[in-house]
Amino acid sequence: MAFHTWQFGVFLAIVLGLFWLIAGHRNARSVLLLAASYVFYGSWEPWFLLLIVFSTVLDYHCAQWMEASTTKSRRKAVLLLSLAGNLGLLAYFKYSLWTVELLEPVLPEDGAGAALRTAAWSAVVPVGISFYTFQTLSYTIDVYRGTLKPARNLLDFALFVSFFPQLVAGPIVRASSFLPQLEWKPRFDRARLHDGLYRIGTGLMKKALIADTLALYLVDPVHNSPGEWAAWVHVLATFGFSFQIYFDFSGYSDIAIGTARLFGFDLPENFLQPMQSKSIREFWRRWHTTLSFWVRDYVYFPLGGSKASEPRVVFNLIVTMVIIGLWHGASVLWLLYGLFQGIAMALERWFERLRGGKQFATTPFKKALSFVFTLSFVSFTLLAVRGESFESVAAVLTEFGEGNELPIWAWLAIAASILTHYQPAKFYAGFTKRLLALPTVVQGVLMGLVIGVLIFVMSSSNAFIYFQF
Amino acid sequence: MTAEGSPTDTLPTRRFVFGALCKVGVGILVGLVIADFAAGAYDTDRDLRRPGALEVDEHLAWTNKPGATLNDGKTHINSHGLRGPEIPADADPRELRLLGMGASRTFGDGTDEDDQIWSNVLQTLLSREHPGTRVLNGGVNGYSAMQSARRAMKLNPVLQPDLILLVISPGAQMLLDPSSAANWTTVDGEIAPRDVVEAFPAVFASLAVRAHKLLLGSNLYARYRAQLASSGDRPPELRRFIYSERPRSAEAESMMQPVWNELREFAAFAAQHEVEVRAVLIPEAHQGSDEIWNKWKLSSTQRGGPALDMPREEPTLALRARLEGIGFKVWVLDEAILQIGSNVDRFTVDERHWSALGHRIIGTELMRAFEQEPELLDTLAARRQANPRG
Numbered sequence: 001m002a003f004h005t006w007q008f009g010v011f012l013a014i015v016l017g018l019f020w021l022i023a024g025h026r027n028a029r030s031v032l033l034l035a036a037s038y039v040f041y042g043s044w045e046p047w048f049l050l051l052i053v054f055s056t057v058l059d060y061h062c063a064q065w066m067e068a069s070t071t072k073s074r075r076k077a078v079l080l081l082s083l084a085g086n087l088g089l090l091a092y093f094k095y096s097l098w099t100v101e102l103l104e105p106v107l108p109e110d111g112a113g114a115a116l117r118t119a120a121w122s123a124v125v126p127v128g129i130s131f132y133t134f135q136t137l138s139y140t141i142d143v144y145r146g147t148l149k150p151a152r153n154l155l156d157f158a159l160f161v162s163f164f165p166q167l168v169a170g171p172i173v174r175a176s177s178f179l180p181q182l183e184w185k186p187r188f189d190r191a192r193l194h195d196g197l198y199r200i201g202t203g204l205m206k207k208a209l210i211a212d213t214l215a216l217y218l219v220d221p222v223h224n225s226p227g228e229w230a231a232w233v234h235v236l237a238t239f240g241f242s243f244q245i246y247f248d249f250s251g252y253s254d255i256a257i258g259t260a261r262l263f264g265f266d267l268p269e270n271f272l273q274p275m276q277s278k279s280i281r282e283f284w285r286r287w288h289t290t291l292s293f294w295v296r297d298y299v300y301f302p303l304g305g306s307k308a309s310e311p312r313v314v315f316n317l318i319v320t321m322v323i324i325g326l327w328h329g330a331s332v333l334w335l336l337y338g339l340f341q342g343i344a345m346a347l348e349r350w351f352e353r354l355r356g357g358k359q360f361a362t363t364p365f366k367k368a369l370s371f372v373f374t375l376s377f378v379s380f381t382l383l384a385v386r387g388e389s390f391e392s393v394a395a396v397l398t399e400f401g402e403g404n405e406l407p408i409w410a411w412l413a414i415a416a417s418i419l420t421h422y423q424p425a426k427f428y429a430g431f432t433k434r435l436l437a438l439p440t441v442v443q444g445v446l447m448g449l450v451i452g453v454l455i456f457v458m459s460s461s462n463a464f465i466y467f468q469f
Numbered sequence: 470m471t472a473e474g475s476p477t478d479t480l481p482t483r484r485f486v487f488g489a490l491c492k493v494g495v496g497i498l499v500g501l502v503i504a505d506f507a508a509g510a511y512d513t514d515r516d517l518r519r520p521g522a523l524e525v526d527e528h529l530a531w532t533n534k535p536g537a538t539l540n541d542g543k544t545h546i547n548s549h550g551l552r553g554p555e556i557p558a559d560a561d562p563r564e565l566r567l568l569g570m571g572a573s574r575t576f577g578d579g580t581d582e583d584d585q586i587w588s589n590v591l592q593t594l595l596s597r598e599h600p601g602t603r604v605l606n607g608g609v610n611g612y613s614a615m616q617s618a619r620r621a622m623k624l625n626p627v628l629q630p631d632l633i634l635l636v637i638s639p640g641a642q643m644l645l646d647p648s649s650a651a652n653w654t655t656v657d658g659e660i661a662p663r664d665v666v667e668a669f670p671a672v673f674a675s676l677a678v679r680a681h682k683l684l685l686g687s688n689l690y691a692r693y694r695a696q697l698a699s700s701g702d703r704p705p706e707l708r709r710f711i712y713s714e715r716p717r718s719a720e721a722e723s724m725m726q727p728v729w730n731e732l733r734e735f736a737a738f739a740a741q742h743e744v745e746v747r748a749v750l751i752p753e754a755h756q757g758s759d760e761i762w763n764k765w766k767l768s769s770t771q772r773g774g775p776a777l778d779m780p781r782e783e784p785t786l787a788l789r790a791r792l793e794g795i796g797f798k799v800w801v802l803d804e805a806i807l808q809i810g811s812n813v814d815r816f817t818v819d820e821r822h823w824s825a826l827g828h829r830i831i832g833t834e835l836m837r838a839f840e841q842e843p844e845l846l847d848t849l850a851a852r853r854q855a856n857p858r859g
Contacts, residue, residue, distance in 0.1 A: 007668075013494075016490065017487075017490070020483065020486045020487065020490070021483065023480060023481075023483075023486075024480055180476075183476075184476035184477065185476070185477055185478070185479065185480045186480065186481075187476075187477050187481075188481040188485075188486055188489075189481065190489070193489055193493070197493065224708070225768075227768055228768075439492075440489055440492040440493060440496070441492040441493070441495060441496040441499075442496060443493060443496060444492060444493040444494065444495060444496015444497045444498075444499070444500065445496040445497070445499050445500040445503070446496075446500060447493065447496065447497050447500060448496060448497035448498060448499060448500015448501040448502075448503070448504065449500040449501075449503060449504050450500075451497065451500070451501060451504070452500060452501050452503070452504020452505065452507070452508065452689055453504060455504075455508075455689045455690075455692070455693050456504070456508050456689060456692065458693070
């Protein structure tokens with residue numbers, strides 16, 4: 001059940017009520033949240049539960065075995081078991097079809113070839129598998145490194161893996177930040193309640209008012225009929241799509257963070273005004289930060305990070321970003337997306353070294369230039385997300401027509417994107433402070449208005465984009 | 470990444486938590502009521518929920534709104550939801566009555582005056598040989614063949630037509646029905662949307678339907694249901710679908726199946742109720758000439774359009790064969806579309822819907838079809854004479 005459905009609203013109300021009824025009982029509230037999380041996840045497809053339970057049981061026991069191991073080689077073997085189990089599942093469900101397509105020229109028609117094809121074609125990507133796989137892997141890796149003690153019990157660990165607000169599309173949570181919260185008494189006060197409602201309301205508005213409107217009135221028409229639109233509309237739609245995906249995904253994260261807050265949990269921020277970035281490296285420190293930092297901590301740093309020779313650092317950057325690209329999707333487009341990001345980051349680094357380590361964007365003009373370049377690079381490479389094939393991406397980049405009349409809703413969505421993302425930080429902070437100070441019943445009224453607006457504008461059930469990962 | 474916030478020593482009291490949540494709940498209800506009023510005012514002002522001549526129908530997804538007038542009073546919908554004037558209460562029970570069913574081209578969208586549309590043209594032409602013949606226009610904007618056939622079955626007992634002209638075309642709108650018309654069921658003998666009934670366990674079905682009907686009084690809910698009824702958009706790869714015997718996607722097949730089922734049911738219905746039916750196959754506007762057709766194919770390659778080597782006539786011939794296989798007698802108005810396609814500026818208002826002159830062509834071509842079956846109207850007239858409407 002998606003966040004913007006009435007079913008989720010009813011589900012949340014019931015679970016929240018039950019949770020706070022039994023909040024004083026540590027195990028009971030964990031059992032309730034776990035059961036609710038499994039109901040939530042199972043509502044997509046019941047058999048998805050088998051996979052998450054498998055990952056949970058495997059990694060819980062791997063951590064216990066590693067803790068009990070006396071030799072490094074044994075710990076390593078157990079870690080490899082965890083990696084193989086989790087990445088094996090991810091590889092089968094997410095990458096087998098692509099692998100078979102790549103190997104098609106050399107695969108035999110029958111026998112092993114036929115069996116491989118059948119296995120690949122029947123693989124349906126379970127929603128959220130990329131998210132919770134990375135989450136459980138961070139747990140076993142941290143236990144292996146000795147930076148984390150294993151979870152107290154299977155119940156706690158299972159809840160960490162499957163906590164429903166962040167299960168299907170993040171933020172990717174680290175066990176070191178989540179597990180201690182299970183020990184604490186659940187936190188609930190006026191400030192947390194208002195903030196939670198604010199985050200949920202903001203998330204719903206980002207998705208319904210901005211992301212879906214951009215999709216419906218600007219992005220989809222251009223991508224569906226590229227030859228009917230003028231070149232400038234194509235450019236607008238390209239930038240529009242990057243904002244669509246930002247508001248869609250950050251809206252989901254806001255709802256996840258707000259929902260968790262109502263239960264007394266804090267989840268990490270996932271987006272830090274990424275469209276204000278003035279470099280690609282800065283962009284990836286602000287966009288989907290929980291993924292970026294995961295890959296930084298578990299891939300980039302182990303490869304040597306920035307503390308290696310320059311060619312090695314370039315290699316590390318490219319490998320890291322290619323992994324990020326492929327995490328999103330199994331296709332050459334995604335691989336190229338990651339590759340371009342890595343090359344861009346390497347080039348930025350090289351350019352900075354040429355300047356003796358000094359930053360480029362030191363004057364208002366240079367800052368503006370950097371901002372425009374970064375936003376353009378981000379937007380045009382994100383075409384790989386929207387286009388499903390080279391042909392469709394090429395069509396958006398090359399097939400132009402004469403249509404140049406966009407509906408008013410497209411312009412309003414563009415204006416809303418700019419106003420909400422580029423408002424001065426002081427203004428935003430002041431506005432939010434005043435809003436959150438309003439009485440609780442007024443917070444409810446505002447939420448009711450948001451839900452009403454959501455119902456009003458929803459013209460189609462555009463699923464959250466990141467559900468496909 | 471570390472979590473913000475820190476542990477607390479005290480658990481909030483239940484009184485505090487539930488007191489706060491209740492305030493939120495009350496606030497949400499108040500907010501929803503305000504939003505509901507605002508939605509009603511907005512939609513009433515713009516007639517969005519019931520745009521133009523349409524209203525929501527649980528069984529048909531939508532239908533013409535009886536009594537509506539459009540285009541500064543030039544377009545009328547009568548009390549049966551048909552375009553045109555009322556059938557007089559004292560109409561001759563033996564009058565020959567034809568009922569045309571179809572979508573926006575049948576309705577005459579784009580031509581304001583009722584008396585300029587094809588049904589009036591045909592009525593005038595037929596009345597020369599068969600005075601008093603009445604041609605009724607049952608077209609509804611946006612309809613698929615499934616909706617047209619279903620509506621014909623609903624109107625039959627009331628209107629008792631002698632001949633039903635079911636207008637059908639080989640494109641996506643007619644044959645791939647994504648509306649809620651395919652998703653209905655009955656609960657306690659009442660038509661209800663299937664998604665409402667199936668959202669709850671079977672034991673709650675009656676309650677769900679009652680709640681649904683109660684909630685239809687809410688502007689927001691009614692708007693949401695209206696959108697649901699008419700949307701269910703075709704996926705982008707099917708928007709330029711056109712029928713042929715060539716291999717189709719599984720999705721296209723599954724969207725067409727309810728249409729074929731409904732047409733088969735309609736054919737059986739007509740046979741059972743002794744109503745004559747002619748499937749009037751009018752090619753799509755983009756089949757208006759080889760040039761238009763080729764241009765349309767080129768622009769449709771990204772949206773599930775046909776293969777570039779498909780001849781203009783292929784969809785028409787394939788659909789004809791399919792309809793005849795179901796048991797319909799088919800009239801093909803290819804000549805009419807070619808005439809209209811020869812000068813779209815003159816014969817259409819938007820390259821698709823017919824102008825007054827375009828309607829004249831359609832009416833005339835239909836008359837020609839009748840002339841190919843010279844016995845038809847005589848037989849129907851004789852039948853009606855012997856069995857007047859009660």
